[in-house]
Structures are given as structure tokens and as C-alpha cells.
Amino acid sequence: MRQKILIANRGEIAVRIIRAARELGLESIAVFSEADRDALFVRYADQSVCIGPAPLAESYLFYQNILAAAKSTGANAIHPGYGFLSENALFAEACRALNITFLGPHPLAIRKMGDKATAKKLMREAGVPTVPGSEGILAAFTDARSVAEEIGYPVIIKASAGGGGRGMRIVQEKKELENAFNAAVNEAQKAFGDPSVYLEKFIEDPKHIEIQVLGDKAGHIVHLYERDCSVQRRHQKLLEEAPSAVLDDETRATMGEIAVKAAKSVRYDSVGTIEFIYDLKSKQYYFIEMNTRIQVEHPVTEMITQIDLIKHQIEVGFGATLSLKQRDISRNGCSIECRINAEDPMTDFLPQAGTLKQYIVPGGPGVRIDSGVYPGYAIPPYYDSMIAKLIVWGETRKDAITRMKRALREFVIEGVKTTIPFHMDILQHKDFLSGQYTTNFIKKMGDTKGNY
Amino acid sequence: MFSRLFIKCTQCNTTHFYSFFKHAHFVCSRCGQHFRIDAVTWMKKLCDRNSFQSINDELCSLDPLQFPKYLRKIEESMKATNMNEAILTGTGTIEGIPIALGVMEPGFIMASMGSVVGEKITRLLELAAAEKLPVVMVISSGGARMQEGILSLMQMAKTSAAVRRLHQKRMPMFTVLCDPTTGGVTASFAMLGDIIIAETGALIGFAGPRVIQQTIGQKLPDGFQRAEFLLEHGMVDIVVPRKHLRELLVKLLKIHNKRPFPNRSRGEFR
Numbered sequence: 001m002r003q004k005i006l007i008a009n010r011g012e013i014a015v016r017i018i019r020a021a022r023e024l025g026l027e028s029i030a031v032f033s034e035a036d037r038d039a040l041f042v043r044y045a046d047q048s049v050c051i052g053p054a055p056l057a058e059s060y061l062f063y064q065n066i067l068a069a070a071k072s073t074g075a076n077a078i079h080p081g082y083g084f085l086s087e088n089a090l091f092a093e094a095c096r097a098l099n100i101t102f103l104g105p106h107p108l109a110i111r112k113m114g115d116k117a118t119a120k121k122l123m124r125e126a127g128v129p130t131v132p133g134s135e136g137i138l139a140a141f142t143d144a145r146s147v148a149e150e151i152g153y154p155v156i157i158k159a160s161a162g163g164g165g166r167g168m169r170i171v172q173e174k175k176e177l178e179n180a181f182n183a184a185v186n187e188a189q190k191a192f193g194d195p196s197v198y199l200e201k202f203i204e205d206p207k208h209i210e211i212q213v214l215g216d217k218a219g220h221i222v223h224l225y226e227r228d229c230s231v232q233r234r235h236q237k238l239l240e241e242a243p244s245a246v247l248d249d250e251t252r253a254t255m256g257e258i259a260v261k262a263a264k265s266v267r268y269d270s271v272g273t274i275e276f277i278y279d280l281k282s283k284q285y286y287f288i289e290m291n292t293r294i295q296v297e298h299p300v301t302e303m304i305t306q307i308d309l310i311k312h313q314i315e316v317g318f319g320a321t322l323s324l325k326q327r328d329i330s331r332n333g334c335s336i337e338c339r340i341n342a343e344d345p346m347t348d349f350l351p352q353a354g355t356l357k358q359y360i361v362p363g364g365p366g367v368r369i370d371s372g373v374y375p376g377y378a379i380p381p382y383y384d385s386m387i388a389k390l391i392v393w394g395e396t397r398k399d400a401i402t403r404m405k406r407a408l409r410e411f412v413i414e415g416v417k418t419t420i421p422f423h424m425d426i427l428q429h430k431d432f433l434s435g436q437y438t439t440n441f442i443k444k445m446g447d448t449k450g451n452y
Numbered sequence: 453m454f455s456r457l458f459i460k461c462t463q464c465n466t467t468h469f470y471s472f473f474k475h476a477h478f479v480c481s482r483c484g485q486h487f488r489i490d491a492v493t494w495m496k497k498l499c500d501r502n503s504f505q506s507i508n509d510e511l512c513s514l515d516p517l518q519f520p521k522y523l524r525k526i527e528e529s530m531k532a533t534n535m536n537e538a539i540l541t542g543t544g545t546i547e548g549i550p551i552a553l554g555v556m557e558p559g560f561i562m563a564s565m566g567s568v569v570g571e572k573i574t575r576l577l578e579l580a581a582a583e584k585l586p587v588v589m590v591i592s593s594g595g596a597r598m599q600e601g602i603l604s605l606m607q608m609a610k611t612s613a614a615v616r617r618l619h620q621k622r623m624p625m626f627t628v629l630c631d632p633t634t635g636g637v638t639a640s641f642a643m644l645g646d647i648i649i650a651e652t653g654a655l656i657g658f659a660g661p662r663v664i665q666q667t668i669g670q671k672l673p674d675g676f677q678r679a680e681f682l683l684e685h686g687m688v689d690i691v692v693p694r695k696h697l698r699e700l701l702v703k704l705l706k707i708h709n710k711r712p713f714p715n716r717s718r719g720e721f722r
Contacts, residue, residue, distance in 0.1 A: 057481075064467050094469045097457060194706070 002027050005103070005314065006070045007045070009081025010060060011372040012389060013294070014041035017079050020310035029073050031066055033059035035380040040372045047073055054382045060084045063091050070100050077101035077317065083384075086293040087114060103317035105270040105292045112266050113290040123287045126265035128258055131277070131286040133200030144181045147199050148174070156202035157181060159188035170202050205438040206277035208232065209244055209285065211259035212301045214312055215268045216322040223256040224301050224309075225331050227273075231426060233349070233442045238419070239426055240297035241336045242304050245397055245435025246280065255285060262287065271298070271313045280438060296339070296389070299370055303335035303393040334400040335393045338408065338423045342385040345422035352416040353381035362410035366393040366403055379416060387418060397435070401427055461485055477694045486631060486651050486694055490533065491540040491557040494590050498553065498698055504544035508575050511568045512536050519599040529560040538563040538593075541576040543585065546698070549705045552580035555590040556637075562594035565637055569597070570607025573641060577614035580623055586708055587618065587625040588701060591642045592654075595635015608640035615644045624708055626701060629656050629679070629688065643687075647704060650679035650688040651697070 005021050006029040007014045014030060018041060021028040030045035035054035042048045049069040052059035059065070063085055070078055078095055080086035080103070089110040095102040104110070113119045124130050132151040137160055138144045148155045148171070157169040157180055169180040169187075181197070189195040207230045215221035228244035229237045243252070259274040271294050276285040298309050307329065316322060343349040359375040371388035373379070379387070392407055394400030405427050408420055429445060431437045456470050464483035473480075477497070478487040489497075495504050515522050530536060538560035543552050554576050556563035563569075573589075580587045596604035618625060627645030629638075631654035638658050642648075650656060657664075657677040665672050675681040679691045692700050 063469070063472070067469075090469070090471050090475055093471055097469075 003077065003318070004029060004073065004075045005077045005079055006031060006066070006073065006075035006100075007041070007079050007081065008060070008066050008085055009079070009083070010036055010039065010041060010383065012370050012386065013081040013296075013372075014039075015044055015372045016370055017081060017310055017314075018044045020308060020314060021079075023308075024311055024314060026314070029069070029075050031060075031069050033382075035382050038377065040374055040377070049073060054380065056084075056382070063088075063094065067094060067098060067100070070095075071098065075100065077103050077314075079103040079314065079317075080293065082293050082296060087291070089114065101317055101319075103270070103314055105266075105268055105272060109266040109268050110292045113272075113292050116289060119289060120287070122265055123262055126261055128262045128265075128287045129285065131200050131203070131288075134198045137196040137198055138181075141178060141181050144197075144199055145177060148177055151201045154202040154204065155199055157184040157197050157199050159184065159192055159194070160196045160198055161188065161192035161194040203277055203279045203286070205281075205440055206230075206279055207244070207246065207438050208237075208275065209247070209255070209278045210273045210275045210291075210295075211255055212298070212309070213259050213263045213268065213272050213274060214309065214316070214322065214324070215263055215270065215272075216316040217269045217319055218321050219264075219267065219269075220322045221260050221263045221268060222322065222324055222326045222329060223259050224305050224307060224329055226252060226255060227297055227300055229297060230437055230439050231432070231441055232439050237297065237339070238442070239336065239338050239423060240300050241334065241397075241400070242300040243331060243334065244278075246278075251283065251285075258287075262290065266290075268292075270316060271309050280436065296386075297337055299368060299389060299391045300335040300337045303368065303391060304331040304333055305329055306332070333393055333395045334397045335391060336400050336404050337389055337391045338404065339386055339419070340388045340390055340411070340413070340423075341419045342379055342387050342416045343419055344417040345419055346417075349419075351381075351385040352418075353379050354416045355379075356387075356413060356415045358412050358414035360410070360412040361388070362390065362407035364407075364410075366400075367407050368392070387413065387416075401433070462487075479694050484652060484693070486653055488558045488592060488631065490559055491535065491555040491590075494555045495540060495542075495544070495553065498546055498588065498590070498701065499544035500546060500548065504542055504553070506540060506542035507579065508541060508572050509536060511572060513566055513568045513600075515599075516567075516603060517599070517601050519601075522599040525561060525599070533557050533559040535560060537568045537572065538565075539569045539572050541572045543579070543583075546588075546705060547702045549702070549709055550585055551705065552576050552583075552585040552587045553590075554587070556593050558592045561597065561599075563592055563637075564594045564597035564635075565604060565607050565611075565640075566597035566600040567603050567607065570604070570610050573607075573611045574614040577611070577618045577625075580625075581618045581621040584621065584623055586623055586705055588628065589625060589641065589645065590628045590630065591633050591637060592630040593633060593635070593637040593642075595637055605636060608636050611641040612644060615641050619646075626704055628697065628701075629654055631655050632657075634658065634660060647690065648688045649690045649692055649697070649700065650682065652679060652691055652693045654679045656682055656688070 004027040007017045018028040028045045030042050030048040031051045032042045033054050051065040085091040089107040092102040092107040120130050134147045154172045169184040171177050171180045184197050185195045209226050211226050212224040226244050227240050227242045229240045231239040262274050273291040273295050275288045278285040342352040355378045361369045368391040392403045394403050426432050458467050459470050459473050460467050461480040463485040466482040478489050539556050541554045624646040626647050627642050629650040633656045682688045683691045
């Protein structure tokens with residue numbers, strides 16, 4: 001019997017999964033909300049089921065209807081894509097209870113990695129470097145002093161009940177510590193009614209570097225090198241590249257090994273990403289979290305390794321043994337991805353909804369488009385504003401940048417404002433060209449040039 | 453096993469996976485309907501792991517009025533709930549703060565208050581007064597237990613007096629009113645909390661809406677006797693969805709813990 005995969009997602013990732021399924025000879029079933037009736041992924045799928053009205057809570061997050069659609073169409077498996085239900089352990093368990101294969105990691109891995117404190121503890125036990133700091137809450141100033149001495153300045157004091165920057169104090173040197181500690185305790189008490197604080201090493205200007213891993217149910221795990229996702233605006237990634245321009249081969253290899261070790265500690269059995277922050281000055285890196293799903297930026301890894309991650313995810317999800325060995329995985333050249341969003345960079349990235357009057361995609365050697373739109377398509381206002389992912393490959397980083405600029409120039413989108421001009425600015429910026437950019441890059445760029 | 457896979461909301465008919473439903477604290481994610489939960493689940497939701505120690509578990513109801521079928525009803529309830537009476541009382545901690553906790557069990561003759569329930573509440577309050585523990589009462593009840601007649605009604609006065617003795621020791625009682633809180637329970641200790649918290653949408657009243665409507669011969673306003681209606685009319689202090697309840701209790705207990713009430717006699721307040 002032909003396997004049927006239901007895709008519990010929408011937009012470009014649904015299209016991407018349908019493509020992989022078709023190439024594997026599997027049938028695909030799309031589920032869509034009333035607002036997505038005309039979407040590309042609905043047209044591409046072999047079969048499609050409407051699962052509810054436009055709001056997310058009533059369609060793409062309404063797991064009941066998704067599971068009912070899976071049962072009524074006879075789907076054997078559900079691919080959750082990214083976002084939505086992809087990192088919901090309960091959903092993965094529900095699929096299992098209904099005898100549907102969840103094409104993602106086992107629920108326990110999702111659960112363990114989903115809780116930041118548990119994940120950090122697990123990683124520390126597995127020997128993965130985490131941001132050094134106090135173990136739990138600081139009882140008194142003397143504890144703060146000894147921890148700070150041990151890990152070195154600068155440090156940051158955070159309220160354990162905190163969030164949103166309140167109750168946080170950055171301490172550059174020893175003599176400021178006592179005042180900062182007392183201030184943080186007071187502020188925490190005032191703001192949250194709880195004076196407990198903890199202390200961590202403060203990494204001023206980090207890079208966001210993540211390692212792609214892939215595992216199977218038999219316990220084989222490989223890594224597929226890193227992606228540099230430091231171009232972020234308010235924690236939203238905008239542009240990603242692989243490999244990172246700042247890692248040397250030795251660091252790259254150790255980070256890969258560590259990522260595999262991290263994944264092994266939860267018996268990871270799907271595609272996933274281990275995220276690190278990387279301190280440019282000390283060249284140290286620390287685990288921050290693991291994403292237990294396929295990621296938006298997976299194509300840059302596919303471009304440099306020539307490995308189809310979604311196909312492998314589907315295969316291992318069905319229980320196949322991983323056909324790849326670590327030594328088979330090599331990388332070649334450089335790849336960059338730009339997320340083309342329907343947002344106006346000039347007005348604080350205000351999301352745009354509207355009809356695409358013109359939509360001409362770039363082409364030529366080394367250019368790939370992952371998108372869920374077509375000319376004349378009306379972008380619904382209910383969901384994220386991504387129109388397309390433009391991915392290029394070049395032999396060197398310089399080639400990739402030149403090619404990306406060329407492709408961006410060819411890309412014609414009329415009807416809505418997009419982030420294309422903004423990407424052009426990034427690609428010309430000297431910090432980006434040098435590769436020495438950090439997660440503060442967009443903020444700094446905004447200070448010198450308009451307001452991003 | 454299979455019957456526990458799904459559950460259907462009685463209000464909006466949405467089918468939920470039991471695991472999701474449990475994760476959402478037994479609240480319908482679609483319409484917000486709060487379902488009744490048993491005493492042990494409540495206790496586990498509120499108390500720190502393994503911190504709860506129950507007291508007076510052995511107390512069992514007699515049948516002083518030889519009320520028809522009463523003993524059989526008690527036996528059935530005992531079997532169904534695995535409890536000896538309609539309330540679980542004891543001591544435990546919430547985020548490390550020691551408390552005295554009482555949770556009523558709606559599965560036991562609708563958590564009606566007979567002699568044993570009244571006695572267990574009274575003993576809990578006396579223990580709290582003696583050991584200086586703040587009290588948290590999670591209440592849902594059909595009222596006084598009619599099978600014990602006047603002996604049930606007496607529990608109203610008895611528990612109310614126990615609350616006063618607790619207050620004299622300057623210890624607070626936080627009452628959490630769940631759906632439904634009615635009759636003699638509303639008319640006694642439930643409404644004597646220092647801070648009265650009600651769960652979203654809970655029915656809280658003395659006589660039920662049907663009885664009132666028939667008695668006064670008028671149509672009742674929308675949302676009559678619901679938690680939000682009572683908040684608007686000053687009968688309860690806070691209405692909170694179940695998922696935020698623990699957080700709220702922790703906050704209240706912390707406020708109480710940090711600033712002990714000055715031990716003044718009542719006269720000084722006047």
C-alpha cells in the first residue's frame with residue numbers, strides 16, 4: 001500500500017514537504033483553513049481537507065480536526081512542519097495513540113528539550129558547554145561574588161521570576177557587583193514579589209550558530225555542519241548562511257561532535273537543531289536550546305551538503321535506518337538564504353497583506369526558491385508574512401553574496417512591500433562582508449542607517 | 453483505556469484528547485468551560501510534590517436519622533472516589549510555604565456537608581490556628597447534606613465559629629469557589645474567606661437559579677450567580693481561570709508570609 005502523509009502545516013513548508021513526499025513516491029494530503037483555499041500547497045497536494053476557519057486556534061492548531069482529517073483520509077503519517085504543532089509532545093503522543101506515525105522526534109525528546117531548565121541541566125550532565133553561572137538561586141552577595149570570580153567578568157544578574165529585561169543587571173567589573181546585586185534583588189522584589197536572583201556570564205556580542213543534526217530510531221546520529229543565523233531583528237531571523245565565516249575547521253568539528261553528543265543524550269531520532277551562542281572574543285560557545293523540528297533555514301544546509309533533509313526526516317520517521325554515515329557528509333561551497341517577507345522595512349517592518357500583482361522569481365545557476373505563492377495570489381492577513389525563501393549557492397562566500405545580490409535584483413514582487421531592499425543593504429554592509437557580525441548587527445545597522 | 457482517549461465538552465461539544473484536556477487543567481480550550489476535578493487531582497495541582505499529609509482520613513459518616521438508602525449512597529461514593537468522605541484535609545506546602553489545605557470532592561454525594569465534612573473542616577481550621585498555618589479551601593458543594601437533617605445544618609455554625617477562631621490567631625483563609633458552590637456551604641465558611649477567589653464561570657449561590665426564578669416569578673438576568681456576575685456585585689474578590697490559580701495563591705501566600713499582621717486587638721481598628 002502506498003504511504004500517505006498528511007501535512008499539518010501551510011505555506012512554503014507544506015509545499016516543500018509535498019515535493020519531498022512526491023519524490024519519494026508517497027501520497028500527500030494537505031489540510032487548510034478557509035483562508036488558504038487558494039494557496040499553492042492545496043493545489044499541489046494529491047488530496048486536501050478543509051479543517052476550519054482562518055484563525056489558527058480553529059484550524060492549524062485545532063489538532064482534533066487535523067487528526068480527524070488524517071483518520072478519514074487514511075493517512076499513515078503526519079508531518080508537522082515548523083511552528084504550529086511541531087513541538088507539541090501531546091500532539092506527537094496523540095498521533096501515536098491513533099496509530100499515525102508522527103514524522104518528528106519521539107515525544108519525550110520534545111518534552112525534555114522544550115523545557116529550558118531541564119534541557120540546560122541535561123546538557124550540562126552530558127558534558128555540553130552551557131552558559132556558566134550559579135547553580136540555581138544565589139542566597140547572598142558572598143555567593144554572587146564567588147561565582148563571579150570563578151566565571152570572570154562581565155556577568156549578568158537576572159531575577160529568576162523575571163522577564164522582559166526587568167530585574168536584570170549587567171556587571172562589567174568587580175567593584176560594581178555589590179551595588180548591582182542589591183539593586184537586582186530590590187527590583188526583583190518590587191517587580192515580581194520574589195527577590196531570588198541568579199548570575200550568569202554575560203556574553204556581550206554573541207553570534208547565533210546552530211548545528212543541524214539528524215538521527216534515526218536505531219540511535220545513529222550525524223551532524224550536517226553549522227548555520228550562522230546572527231542576522232536577527234528582535235529575535236526574528238532574517239538571513240542565514242552556511243558555513244559560518246568565523247569558525248575554523250577544528251572548532252567546527254568539535255561543535256559538530258558536541259551537537260551529536262547533545263542529541264544522543266535524549267536519544268534523538270529525527271531532524272533537529274542544537275543552538276549555540278558563540279562569543280567572538282573568547283571563541284567560546286555555549287548551548288542555548290534545541291529545536292526539535294525542521295527549521296525554516298534548513299535549505300542552506302541542503303545546498304552545501306547536497307542532502308535532502310526533509311526526505312531523510314520522512315524516511316527515519318517511518319523507521320528506516322539512516323543511510324548516511326558521518327564520513328559521507330561533506331560540505332562544498334557557501335549558501336545564503338534571505339527570507340523575503342511581506343513587510344515594509346521603512347515603517348518598522350509592518351506586515352503587509354494584499355494581492356501579488358507581479359511575481360517573477362529569479363533563476364539561473366545556484367539559485368533556489370522555496371515559496372508557497374504565485375502571481376495573483378492574495379496573501380491572507382492571518383498568518384506569518386513570509387512570501388518566499390531565496391537561497392543561493394556559491395563556491396566561495398564572495399560568490400554567494402554576489403549571486404544573492406544578482407538574484408535579489410531579478411526578483412520582482414508587486415502589490416505588497418517586501419524586505420528585498422533591506423536584504424540588499426545587509427549584503428553591502430561591511431560588517432556582514434567581513435563575517436564578523438553578531439546578533440546586534442541589525443540594531444547597529446539601524447543606528448547608522450535609517451531605523452530598523 | 454479507549455474511553456480515556458477522548459472527552460467531549462458538555463457545553464460546546466468539542467472533542468478533546470484526554471491528554472490535552474488534562475494538560476489544559478480540565479478546561480475546554482475552545483469555550484473555556486471549567487470541568488469539575490477530584491480532590492486528589494486538585495491537591496496535586498496545588499501542593500509541592502509529596503508535601504501533602506492528610507489528616508482525619510478515618511472519619512466516616514453514620515446514619516443518625518436512618519435516612520432511606522443513605523448508607524448505600526455513602527458506600528457507593530466511597531468506592532467511586534476512593535475516599536471516606538467528601539473532603540480531603542491536611543497540611544502541605546505550596547512553593548515551600550506551609551499551608552493547611554481542604555479540598556472538597558464533588559464525586560462524593562456532590563460534596564455535600566454532613567457531620568463528618570463539618571468536623572473535618574473544623575479540625576483543619578483548629579490545627580491551622582494552633583500551628584499558625586494559612587488555610588486554602590477549594591470548595592465545590594451542593595450544600596448541607598439533607599440525609600443528616602439538622603445535624604448538617606449545625607455544621608454551618610460550627611465551621612463558621614472555627615473560622616473565627618482562626619481569624620483570632622491572625623491567620624488568613626483563602627477560599628477558592630469552584631463550580632458549583634451552593635447552599636449551606638456558601639452560607640457558611642465558603643463566604644468567610646479573607647480573600648474569596650472564584651473560578652471562571654463557576655455557579656455560586658445559596659438557592660439555585662431555578663428555585664429563585666420560580667419563587668420570585670421574574671426572569672433572572674444573564675449570567676446570574678456566575679462568578680463574574682458575583683464579582684461585579686461585590687460577592688467575591690477575584691475571578692481567576694484555573695491555569696492561573698496556583699500562581700495567584702502563591703502570590704497571596706507570599707504577601708501574607710512577608711508581612712505578618714500586627715497582633716492588635718480588634719478594638720484598635722475602630
